[in-house]
Amino acid sequence: MSLNPLSNKVSSSRAGTRQRRKEARPQELLDAALTLFVERGFAATRSEEVAARAGVSKGTLYRYYPSKEDLFKAVVRENLSVHIEDSAVQVANFTGSSVDLLRQVMNDWLCEVGDRNLGGICKIMLAEAGNFPELAQFYMTEVIAPTNDLLCALIRRGIERGEFREVPVAETVTVLIGPMLHMVLFEHAFGACKIQEVQIDPASVMAVHLDLLLRGLLSSPVAPTTDLAAPSPSLSSRS
Amino acid sequence: MSLNPLSNKVSSSRAGTRQRRKEARPQELLDAALTLFVERGFAATRSEEVAARAGVSKGTLYRYYPSKEDLFKAVVRENLSVHIEDSAVQVANFTGSSVDLLRQVMNDWLCEVGDRNLGGICKIMLAEAGNFPELAQFYMTEVIAPTNDLLCALIRRGIERGEFREVPVAETVTVLIGPMLHMVLFEHAFGACKIQEVQIDPASVMAVHLDLLLRGLLSSPVAPTTDLAAPSPSLSSRS
């Protein structure tokens, strides 16, 4: 289930050097690119560095991916699109309870994404979408929309089977994604800043997130507490 | 409540243009910088453009802020630090129910951040923290840690007053922030991509987020009182 059994510098076995490399090239380049894009962002990653990390020259990189944008798209397709499709199938075929399904999907996502790299891609896109509209559109179509569809289907399944309350689906999905994103982005952006007071342990956050969420979703035997969500008068009483 | 009473190009009225301008300079530069940083990111914003937008020359900008990083820090201090302190005071002095307080804090955050700009700063930092460690550290100290403290205090208050269950505080705060961040980042990054299936209405997401969260937080002897969180009647009027 892990995404990255990718060793970092070649690996293979068979025949003569040249041949061996040739076959592995695209994957090696993609790995190098993933690592650097995640680390530095799209704009700040230099093509030459990607090439160097894959152990080839600039020219070779451009033989395989004719522009930095193409390279990025390939990275996204290779690393994200694939898994989204997998998950979609999983959801479609699942036969157990929706709670279990939700748990599983979220866990998988965290594993995959946490596996060193993929979270960084989310970061990149959020960061650079504005400056690279074509990339933004691509990512929207290739990643965001399918993911959203997937989760909406899941929530809807729960509602239809009477396992969840009748919550507004789209909004719930947004809420559901939020904390996952938060963890991942935070780790990628500030993982290096050692301030323990703010350190986060993904696993326990996940647990709390699921706990809170499920309490909210489950056909509530939940307690009343009268006016709970009413716009408190004091709200606007700020200066 | 709005954050930006900042007119965009000058503003005042009184005496000698030169003099007036000189006093207003720093603020005008900060405003220009905020706008551009948010729009393009830190690295992609050119100093010259900031200067031009503020109606001065490059040289002048460098006189006030001796480097782009310094400028950025000033923007953060001026626009974020201030509001965090305000909120901290608010929390400390609040006398009502913790639910109300939470609601208010979150609403305020959304307003401020949504007020056109501040969400963009979160975006920038996530994006560029890796490439500008000093900025990351600064932001961590100046914004993230205080915000975290603030919310932890709030949750703790709820627990201590017996209003919330005994949830793990730090993790809950992470969960609480997630969807807010999600909305804000998403809007900034993909607001331009017109794919309606994925469009989000911040207000309704907020409502659902609060509803789910509060159901999860409230000291549930989990007594099954139906209508629990009905903010608007219509919300729960599904089943």
Place this chain on the structure above:
Amino acid sequence: MSLNPLSNKVSSSRAGTRQRRKEARPQELLDAALTLFVERGFAATRSEEVAARAGVSKGTLYRYYPSKEDLFKAVVRENLSVHIEDSAVQVANFTGSSVDLLRQVMNDWLCEVGDRNLGGICKIMLAEAGNFPELAQFYMTEVIAPTNDLLCALIRRGIERGEFREVPVAETVTVLIGPMLHMVLFEHAFGACKIQEVQIDPASVMAVHLDLLLRGLLSSPVAPTTDLAAPSPSLSSRS
């Protein structure tokens, strides 16, 4: 009458270095560019070399001319467009015989163009028009069409005043230009190849060209030598 009283490296006199340079910059850059474009062609001229020859850095060149194409256009405007307009005025105001006018215009052209440089621009355009369509269009509009108009007007004047035979105007102009172009291009392209058998002396070619041309143009009391221009039957009788 000379076009290039341009000394090659600055020259002026007045005030402080920085100031002095600033005013002269555009002209210095244009001179450097003209020289190099003529010598190497458009594509083969490196921006950096232009800058170096003008005694500035790459960046400075781009401050004045935001792209190599812009630089080229400026060179054309500064060096060719100007003279074409002058000549047009000259033709319009001339009061003498059309023969004299023709002689004068051609002589002037040869002087200007021969003055070391301008012929090279013709060469460049012929060479690179195919690869730089925008430049081609620009040159066509800015140089070729006006020149053509100018000469057509001249020939037409001669015909209307009964000085020239009723020759087809456009075609005659093409013929008229041909040898001038030939000399100029040849000098620029093969001037360096020392093969004397093919060496050309512009002045004497000019004389012969004019002699032949005028004999052809003058209202010929010419003996009709029967079939002169008729496609001789023998033409197709090639083996």
Place this chain on the structure above:
Amino acid sequence: MSLNPLSNKVSSSRAGTRQRRKEARPQELLDAALTLFVERGFAATRSEEVAARAGVSKGTLYRYYPSKEDLFKAVVRENLSVHIEDSAVQVANFTGSSVDLLRQVMNDWLCEVGDRNLGGICKIMLAEAGNFPELAQFYMTEVIAPTNDLLCALIRRGIERGEFREVPVAETVTVLIGPMLHMVLFEHAFGACKIQEVQIDPASVMAVHLDLLLRGLLSSPVAPTTDLAAPSPSLSSRS
């Protein structure tokens, strides 16, 4: 009479593809090279494209022609040298009037050169001679000098036979070539620019050129129009 019975991609018919191709290789490469050189120029033509157009790989091209310059030389030899020799023989053996001979030679040249391609080579050489001195020298020796000799011989023949006036031979040849070159270069360089006012019809220009030229050349029963070619006084009277 056409120069290019060269089909564009293969052509023949007989036996084993591999074998057949191998024999045809050099010619196919030369054809591809001619087309591309003419279209883009020497420097701007990429070896790979030549190879691709000939249906082989880059490596193969380099096997036949060890450098781009060698390839170019081969193109010139194959396409120009040959025809010049033909014409030389023709001139030497001709028995008719020099006028007819001149007409025929010029017509042939226009046909050959106009036949899609060869004019482009003139263009290339004029354009790139400066940057590729060795090529320039080669072209001078291989094409220009022989052509010049050929035409000088022709003019001299006319004079010796009393058909032409005693014009200066070399200069006359230069004049004679000029308009031909003009047409050809112009077509190649600006054929794409659609500005009709400047459009040229080679055939009619040719006719006018010949008409004017022959009137100039023929032992003039020409009206003595006094001082015709004398430097008109007004000439130097420009400011």
Place this chain on the structure above:
DNA sequence: TATGAATGAGCTTTCATTCAT
């Protein structure tokens, strides 16, 4: 012999920062 993967120098253009005026 044919292939095409690999190289790397080289090109245009950008931009934070400096500093003479």
Place this chain on the structure above:
DNA sequence: CATGAATGAAAGCTCATTCAT
């Protein structure tokens, strides 16, 4: 103080040529 001319290190991308297979 303010200006904006000048700098020069990068960055993305291209292409002639080589050479292992």
